[in-house]
Amino acid sequence: MAMASRGIAQSTAAETSPKKQLTIEAIFAEGSLTGRAPETVKWGPDGSRVSFVQREDSGEHGELWYVDAATGEKKILVSEAKLAMLSPPPEKIKDEREKERLTRYHVAAYSWAPDSKHLLFDSQGQLWLYDLSNGTAVQFTSAPEPSEDPKFSPDGSHLAYVRKHNLFVRPISARDEKQITIDKDESVLNGEVDWVYAEELGVRSNYFWSPNNKDIVFLQMNENLVPTYPITDWLPTHPKVDMEKYPKAGDPNPSVRLGVVGADGGKVKWISLTKETNIYIPRFGWVRDGLLWAEVMNRAQDTMDLYFIETHSGHSRKVLTESSPDAWVNVNDDFRILKS
Structure with missing residues (x-):
């Protein structure tokens, strides 16, 4: 009886929750209906981890993550504050032709150095070398x-x-x-x-x-x-x-x-x-x-x-x-x- 009551309550809650109208804008918005997919997915040169940029649906906030290939552990490589400076999202770029170039040709937000200990970022034409051991970036x-x-x-x-x-x-x-x-x-x-x-x-x-x-x-x-x-x-x-x-x-x-x-x-x-x-x-x-x-x-x-x-x-x-x-x-x- 208790299980039946719980099922009825859940069904009633689902029926009474407001339904959101599906619009053309919602379908084609960043993130769309399934959420924003990871960007710039790359293997580290030593093969021990795979990295990617994950942004929230609007694209304005994001972090650079990695997943350990052996354990599946997921951790942040570069924080949101640092990533916003080193690789600003296209939505923040004022030059429309540069924004078009980055999005149309899928220009990578970062590159791994061959030693797997550094990352290279292209921040609107200025290159930055990021040291993973201490989390600091040097303008190159x-x-x-x-x-x-x-x-x-x-x-x-x-x-x-x-x-x-x-x-x-x-x-x-x-x-x-x-x-x-x-x-x-x-x-x-x-x-x-x-x-x-x-x-x-x-x-x-x-x-x-x-x-x-x-x-x-x-x-x-x-x-x-x-x-x-x-x-x-x-x-x-x-x-x-x-x-x-x-x-x-x-x-x-x-x-x-x-x-x-x-x-x-x-x-x-x-x-x-x-x-x-x-x-x-x-x-x-x-x-x-x-x-x-x-x-x-x-x-x-x-x-x-x-x-x-x-x-x-x-x-x-x-x-x-x-x-x-x-x-x-x-x-x-x-x-x-x-x-x-």
Whole structure:
């Protein structure tokens, strides 16, 4: 009888609780109906824990957590107060184009250092190195221009990043920043991703460290012949116009070429792949020290060639061709190099 009474009471409470109307706004709001999912889920390099950013539904408050892979224990790595400074949520970013870039291309809020003892944060173009042992952050860059797409060398001793269309390298333990590509032309991008490659080819980075930490391979893009398109930000009281290099159908694309440069600077070694100039190089990387791979696609996007390149001699060899004359070749990230 007591159990029946309890069931009736619970049923009555459920029936009398106010029903909230489901709206279009509620369905598409941040957090939606199921709550906000974890962001930037990453394994630590030593494989002992997995980290993620967890924010409440509005996205304004969040913390960086980790879960111990062996025990399942969950703990806070970076508190809400520190995370708000080191990696502010997109909702707090006033620059609408920067907010769009972060959310549309899923830019990571943080990166693990190879030693699994430090984290790197990109706080709106300024890099911060966070020491997990004592919970302190040190500002790594302070230039007025943003430092983007940061990457640790494989051994963790250096950090590379893109600033003002050029590549820079700096030792983790010193302040001696070195610019390793030197181009003053605003239309020449070294290791930087332009609009076409980001939007149409899914490219998120255009430079990579060699396994031995000594060299960096990068894609140089020359946009001098690409038409300029005005983009107006109507949200401020006084609208702002940004000029974007944007090729419409039939317009020239950026001309591209691969280069290899030492991590300490020096002369760039340019790689010769094909006599064709109207091409894309949507994917490339290292097979091993001294040997590169690169995918080359024609403008019609119906033929893609895979090349292996010896960096010492610059000699390239075509090893595979994929074609689809009546359609197009899909660009993806399925190609993997197996250790041998």
